[in-house]
Amino acid sequence: MSADSEFLAQLYNGLGQALLTPPAQDPDAEREYYRLFLSPEGAPCPPWQSVYLEAEGEKPRLMGPPHHSALDWYRRYGFEPAAENEPADHLGLLLLFYAHLLAAEEPESVLASFEDQHLAWAPRFIEKLHAHARHPRYLQLAADLAGSL
Amino acid sequence: MALTRRNLLKYSGAAGAGLMTAPAALAAFDEHFKPASGASADAAKVVSCCGVCSPACGLQATVKDGVVQFIEGLPGDAHGDGHLCGKGAAGAGFLYDPDRLKYPMKRTNPNKGFNEDPGWVRITWTEALDTIALQMKNTIAQSGAEACLFVTLPSPDLFARFMSAMGIVNRVDHRDECFQSDTVIQKYTTGGKSWCNDFENSKYILLFGWDIVAKAKLVYANGVVKARSNGAKVVHFSPTYSATSRMSNEWFNINPGTDLAVALAMINVIVGESIYNKDFVDKYSNFTQYESEIRAHFQQYTPEWAEKESGVPANDIRRITREFAGSGASIAPAHKKTLCANYMNASQLVHAISILNILAGTIDRPGGRYFARTHAIPGVDAVYPPPAYPAKQGRRVDGRDKLPFVNEIDQGMFSTLADGMLNKFPGMIKFAFWNAYTILALPNPKTMEEAMRQVNFTVVMDFIPTDTVSMADIVLPSAMYLELNDAVARDYNAKFPQSIARTAITNPIFETKSAGYVAIELGKRLCPDYFKLSDGSWINPNTLLDEKVKRAGLGTDFADFKAKGIVQNPAAFTPRTTFATPADAGGKCQIYVPHFAAKGAEALPKWHTKREIPNPDFPLYYITFIPAIHKRNTTENNRILNEIMPTNHAIINPALASKMGIREGQSVLVRSRAGQIELPAHLSQTVRPDAVLVAHGFGHASRYLGAAGGKGVRDGDLIPNAAIEEFVAAGNYAGASCIMDAVCSIEPL
Numbered sequence: 079m080s081a082d083s084e085f086l087a088q089l090y091n092g093l094g095q096a097l098l099t100p101p102a103q104d105p106d107a108e109r110e111y112y113r114l115f116l117s118p119e120g121a122p123c124p125p126w127q128s129v130y131l132e133a134e135g136e137k138p139r140l141m142g143p144p145h146h147s148a149l150d151w152y153r154r155y156g157f158e159p160a161a162e163n164e165p166a167d168h169l170g171l172l173l174l175f176y177a178h179l180l181a182a183e184e185p186e187s188v189l190a191s192f193e194d195q196h197l198a199w200a201p202r203f204i205e206k207l208h209a210h211a212r213h214p215r216y217l218q219l220a221a222d223l224a225g226s227l
Numbered sequence: 228m229a230l231t232r233r234n235l236l237k238y239s240g241a242a243g244a245g246l247m248t249a250p251a252a253l254a255a256f257d258e259h260f261k262p263a264s265g266a267s268a269d270a271a272k273v274v275s276c277c278g279v280c281s282p283a284c285g286l287q288a289t290v291k292d293g294v295v296q297f298i299e300g301l302p303g304d305a306h307g308d309g310h311l312c313g314k315g316a317a318g319a320g321f322l323y324d325p326d327r328l329k330y331p332m333k334r335t336n337p338n339k340g341f342n343e344d345p346g347w348v349r350i351t352w353t354e355a356l357d358t359i360a361l362q363m364k365n366t367i368a369q370s371g372a373e374a375c376l377f378v379t380l381p382s383p384d385l386f387a388r389f390m391s392a393m394g395i396v397n398r399v400d401h402r403d404e405c406f407q408s409d410t411v412i413q414k415y416t417t418g419g420k421s422w423c424n425d426f427e428n429s430k431y432i433l434l435f436g437w438d439i440v441a442k443a444k445l446v447y448a449n450g451v452v453k454a455r456s457n458g459a460k461v462v463h464f465s466p467t468y469s470a471t472s473r474m475s476n477e478w479f480n481i482n483p484g485t486d487l488a489v490a491l492a493m494i495n496v497i498v499g500e501s502i503y504n505k506d507f508v509d510k511y512s513n514f515t516q517y518e519s520e521i522r523a524h525f526q527q528y529t530p531e532w533a534e535k536e537s538g539v540p541a542n543d544i545r546r547i548t549r550e551f552a553g554s555g556a557s558i559a560p561a562h563k564k565t566l567c568a569n570y571m572n573a574s575q576l577v578h579a580i581s582i583l584n585i586l587a588g589t590i591d592r593p594g595g596r597y598f599a600r601t602h603a604i605p606g607v608d609a610v611y612p613p614p615a616y617p618a619k620q621g622r623r624v625d626g627r628d629k630l631p632f633v634n635e636i637d638q639g640m641f642s643t644l645a646d647g648m649l650n651k652f653p654g655m656i657k658f659a660f661w662n663a664y665t666i667l668a669l670p671n672p673k674t675m676e677e678a679m680r681q682v683n684f685t686v687v688m689d690f691i692p693t694d695t696v697s698m699a700d701i702v703l704p705s706a707m708y709l710e711l712n713d714a715v716a717r718d719y720n721a722k723f724p725q726s727i728a729r730t731a732i733t734n735p736i737f738e739t740k741s742a743g744y745v746a747i748e749l750g751k752r753l754c755p756d757y758f759k760l761s762d763g764s765w766i767n768p769n770t771l772l773d774e775k776v777k778r779a780g781l782g783t784d785f786a787d788f789k790a791k792g793i794v795q796n797p798a799a800f801t802p803r804t805t806f807a808t809p810a811d812a813g814g815k816c817q818i819y820v821p822h823f824a825a826k827g828a829e830a831l832p833k834w835h836t837k838r839e840i841p842n843p844d845f846p847l848y849y850i851t852f853i854p855a856i857h858k859r860n861t862t863e864n865n866r867i868l869n870e871i872m873p874t875n876h877a878i879i880n881p882a883l884a885s886k887m888g889i890r891e892g893q894s895v896l897v898r899s900r901a902g903q904i905e906l907p908a909h910l911s912q913t914v915r916p917d918a919v920l921v922a923h924g925f926g927h928a929s930r931y932l933g934a935a936g937g938k939g940v941r942d943g944d945l946i947p948n949a950a951i952e953e954f955v956a957a958g959n960y961a962g963a964s965c966i967m968d969a970v971c972s973i974e975p976l
Binding site: 091094095099105108109112117118122126128129137142145149153158159161162163164171174175177178 | 736
């Protein structure tokens, strides 16, 4: 793997991991993670692509067309999300998979295709994250995502 | 994006520095992905039944890769007639609501209230169940079972078994706002509550307040439409001009809460002119036994008297009564959360309606109210008989024991719960478990919020965020009807048995589970003897369902039943000749109910006014309704349904608007003695000039509920809750809540 690819793979991997895993060692940040993404009172920053399809005339939902498309991508490379019965279009999963494509040094056309299909919506999520985050960790995550996508 | 990648490399020192972890981070991929086990599958159709409401209309779902794409009616099915209502068709909108509760969670901030951040964190199911069990155990040890409140229907049967095993005395539900009065009355007058109305063979359908074609069940709406096509006459008494008013032959703009006067006058005419169905009434009712009492009692309720109360002309009452009695197949259905079932005088009204049906001679006869012919699907206690349940000891927090006829059917009482918790037994409830109910369902939710603050530990199990979640200590995510298996003996259009398999057309999403699972797991921790089988193993819900299916004769096991989809046993309809009224009624329907009189209620229905009538402070009737496109307070966040009706308005007549200087869309303040709401006005000729009409179900406060959060107002904020003594004093022995009974004022803002 080239140094560039390795760097990028690690970058997106880290961002994906931050979106998928609450920091258990930091209780304030952990609560912020759940408030932003999984609050049982309605979360302000849902991290699933299917929720962000209003521009394409779709209603916000889970398990919409991007879930199926993401699953197809993963399966083409021999993978599935480890969590069963959960949407495949979680931004964290998409970023981990993107890192996998980078690490595998997939050609530019493949990377661009995945970006168009599964990362182009991210700015709308990042905007929400930026607006709602209070804890420095998630303000930083919003900035890092904005700088990386 | 490619440009971003190049830029990132160029400026790699700056970007991502805050969060990027060491190179080992690539291991995250292995944590969140696994080797593929299958390929993407083509879409397929799966048959099941709807679970939005109870008739269980047949449905077929298009499912791709385990994900429901589309839901439609099941062609040829007797319930729904191949169609679904808007709510049923929008099933995927419930299933894939982005706001669905996903994992068990616990509060880390002990301060409760809408302005507090609860500090939710995810926990495992094991931690959630262990914590709940410990809290419940300690509560019962210190304060007795009466300190535990369960806000839930007694279902599924496994959950009912758990509550019985724990000796829970305080289980409350919404049925006082719904069909409870009919359950009480039918038990004594015709022998039991039934959901079957043979509209399609009716010649004359008399509706008191029920917007039957727009609201509630497709199976009823279809029946009434068919009846109309067959030439039946439909007469509608309603203070709003609804879809049903429009398709009726005659609509009477009755004064709110006076349906009882019309029903009493109709009995006066039928009895006075002796135009009842003599064959049925003499053979199958206690009319002859109490004839003199009945004739004497109803003499006072003349059509002229009823006209003064109701505004319905005496001549029309007389004419309609003669048509009703003379049609040969007349029906006056009583239903749930209709206007008529929710006035303070509903006990008397539902009794009077039942008498009209008996006098028409159509109980369990073609064109009338009939009893369901169903398969007998046994409950868990029949399949696995439990050890004897402990006696329920303790005080009823809602005071229901003061209403013996309600107490014995074990329903209600949302309307008196807050009063009991705040005023009668403050601090008594220390543990509360809310299952699929929100405080929006209670009259005057503000008082319920206040009552909930006094509870030490609250569990909420639901499928989407509700306002009740904001008060919870632990939240449990529910699986829903499209994710669960069950066998349903349908009892709405049931002239012969026709059961349907409810199949899990998709796996429960995230970590959602059924209430049955929770019951078993809490049972293992708190009352193991009730959940252990004779061989020492725990009750398994799948094996239980197989056994139920087998014993009901629906198949060798659930898989076999599922393959059949629907099991029907067509048989000729044989009308009942004995009725399941109390044993001393001799198998007859009861017009005069001595059992009511024996416990201080009325053997024959007397006139009572509604709870509140317009007065100088509050000069208008306040009428609430559930829109056709929504179900109670649970569907407003469904994105499909929310698009159709996203919020509520104060609907008023243009004449009232003009008098008050209110324009279309203008904000108005509507006040009652319970509180006030601010919302936009909508002008419509469908409402009387002396009334304000507001849709129920809106005003969800849950912080970020994506579609419904913060939209509209709570209709219940204007509905005063009640003390049980008021019901007793008013003769409301069937405990009908008074959610249609408030009065209000309105002013422009």
